[in-house]
Amino acid sequence: MDKIILNGKIATMASKDMSWAEAIAIKDRKIAKVGTNEEILALKKDDTEIIDLEGKTVLPGFNDSHMHLLSYGYSCRAVNLNGTESIDDIVGRIKDFIEDKNIKKGKWIVGRGWNDDYFKDEKTFPTRYDLDKASTEHPIAIIRACGHIQIANSKALELAGITKDTSQIEGGKFDLDEKGEPIGIFRENAVELLTSKIPEPTVEDIKEMLLEGIKDANACGITSIQTDDFEAIPGKNYENIIKAYRELEKEGKLSLRIYEQCLLPSIERLKGFLDRGYRTGLGNEYFKIGPLKLLGDGSLGARTAALTKPYADCPETCGIPVFTQEEIDELVEVAHNNGMQIAVHCIGDKAMYMAFEAIEKALAKNPKKDHRNGIVHCQITDEYLLSKFKELNMIAYIQPIFIDYDWKIVESRIGSELLKTSYNWKTLLHSGVHIACGSDAPVESFDVLNGIYEAVTRKDLKGNPEGGWMPEQKLTVEEAVWGFTKAGSYTSFEEDIKGSIEEGKVADIVVLSRNIFEIPEDEIKDIEVEMTIFDGEIVYER
Incomplete structure (x- = not known):
């Protein structure tokens, strides 16, 4: 064995029933065996490295299901x-x-x-x-x-x-x-x-920006991300961005598994991408082409999220749908017919209606059972939209950290009636919808423990409101951890290789300072990441 991890409280996340272990053996960047201290120590060789966790809690490496890594690196400059x-x-x-x-x-x-x-x-x-x-x-x-x-x-x-x-x-x-x-x-x-007038960064500039983001993500226990990068920087040259990732991989500097959410907002740009041979799944376990990403509308804070009715606090606007129905129909159909998964940014209910209609039309013409299409953000929903997630077998990409700001403004923006069916994560989860958790960084911090805290408490980082905002929609700790681990791997068709601590899976692991499952929920945000292991190697240590 290359490495043995002992004396841990290891939540394997192999199933939602929660299974536990004490020790892990790592060989050739993979998890070779999971079991008791005695079972794993029996595999020790003379050159095996031993890590004694002294009772600390271990989880699979965190997976941020939606963020903007290059934008984060760019914003650092x-x-x-x-x-x-x-x-x-x-x-x-x-x-x-x-x-x-x-x-x-x-x-x-x-x-x-x-x-x-x-x-x-x-x-x-x-x-x-x-x-x-x-x-x-x-x-x-x-x-x-x-x-x-x-x-x-x-x-x-x-x-x-x-x-x-x-x-x-x-x-x-x-x-x-x-x-x-x-x-x-x-x-x-x-x-x-x-x-379009700002000078374009070089490939080397892009690599430096990505490395800055990767270092900070690893410090938060993140080992996998789904990132929307193609229009993050001036020039919007996706070939240079893909080249930068591939060069980092060859140089051994890519300590995150990347699933690229490909923002291609025009039919010409999408067809050019497809003509170059790109498709969902192209790549390897380090860098892989993910879904077509579309921006259906804007943000609630800026009142550009597209609503079916005028904003309650600004009745002269309903927000801004980025596409006409015909435009989004064409983009979705072309992508679907050419082997692309679909992920549409929809914050307002109007944008979601449009996205569901486009996806439903594409599936009717060309059925595909395991499409794993999804809605990113999915904040403002009514009963019809909530039911449509399950009907179309759609993924809900949620960002629990949004509560930190949104709980203060949502009711004033959309009114009390629509609020009742919005941010309904528990409702979606209990109806059998796949929920994957992320951060939308750099819009918000990609500190996963803050995200889990807000999913579980429905409070902001200052502890408000007392009792939590819409507390009936709280997730359990187990559900939130699942959302940041196993659920993320499902959205990228990679649940067989990562997302849990099981034999044969990649050795991506995070060690926490406290047991997230046993402490008071208000203290989750205070947990420290002690160590992050990627591909069997320590990439961050506190």
């Missing part, structure tokens, strides 16, 4: 606007960033993380004129925490050639003042008008 409490705070951070980094005039400044709902005074979006206070000599573009709103200063508008005569773009909009002049606010597809 940008102005960090998380936690800003006013527009003046944003301006100050940008000024400090330019000064600290000594950035030359004319170079682009990109920032991410601001959220107007957290502003102390007026909760409004910044404009070009606000960002001009930071600099008029640097083009500036800052992205809201949700990723669906971008603000540009006057220099950025100038370089992008955007004036009052610029045409609006389908599936998005940029805001105008009373004179018809753009004020620097871009929503949904209109964001592309800006990002």
Whole structure:
């Protein structure tokens, strides 16, 4: 044996009934045997490495079923606007960033993380004129925490050639003042008008950004992710992104298993991808092509999530559907007929109705039993939509960490009646729907233990609201851990090789400082990741 792990409280996650073991033997990057200390020690050789866990809890390596790894790495190089409490705070951070980094005039400044709902005074979006206070000599573009709103200063508008005569773009909009002049606010597809002008990173730049994200993910116990990267950076060159991943694998630096959720929002882009021979499942256990990813709408925070009825707190809008029904029908049908799994970002109920209709049409024309298509986020649902998940055998990709912010705004956005059937994770799970948990990082943190805590308590990280938000929808600890381990492997057709601690599966393991199944649920967020093992090797140790 290469390595033996002893004296652990090992939750194998081999079944939902919860089976336990004391020790694991690892050989050639795989789990060779699971059992008692005595059984596993009998396999020891002279050169076997022994790890004594002294009673610590062991789980399969965590699987984040939906995040944006490259976007996370890219944002690490940008102005960090998380936690800003006013527009003046944003301006100050940008000024400090330019000064600290000594950035030359004319170079682009990109920032991410601001959220107007957290502003102390007026909760409004910044404009070009606000960002001009930071600099008029640097083009500036800052992205809201949700990723669906971008603000540009006057220099950025100038370089992008955007004036009052610029045409609006389908599936998005940029805001105008009373004179018809753009004020620097871009929503949904209109964001592309800006990002297309920002210099494109090289393959080496991409690799460095990915490595930064991989290191931080490993520190959270994550060994597998499903990541949407293809439009995360200027240039949107998916060939370079795929090349970067494959080079990292060859160099032995890829300590995450990647299932790429392929964002290809136009029929031309999708057909070009298919013409190059890409299909769901192409690749190996380190990097693999996953589903076609589509953005059906925007975000609830920005009021761009597409609803069937006007927003309760902003009746002049129902949000922004990114596609017409005909457009999403064509994308889904072409992908389905060419061997692609489907995953559609839908936050609003209108977007979900459209996605279900497109998928149902594709399945009617070309039935496929084990399609494993899914809805990413699936937040605002009614009774019909909840039942449709089971009827169409759809996966629900949920992000429990969203409760940290969303519980404060949902009722004001959609009203009390629709709220009753929204964020209904327990309802979906009990109806037999496959639920896989993720983070949507960098929109939120990919700290899995925070995500499990919020799934189980339905509270934010400050412990609010008392008793939990919609507490009838709480998951058990076992259900939440399953959602971050075995369930994620199911969504990528890989439940036979990972997601549980069983003989023959990859040796991806996380060691926790406390027993997550025995401590008070409010203390789950305080658990530390002690060690992360990927492919039988320690890639993080506290």
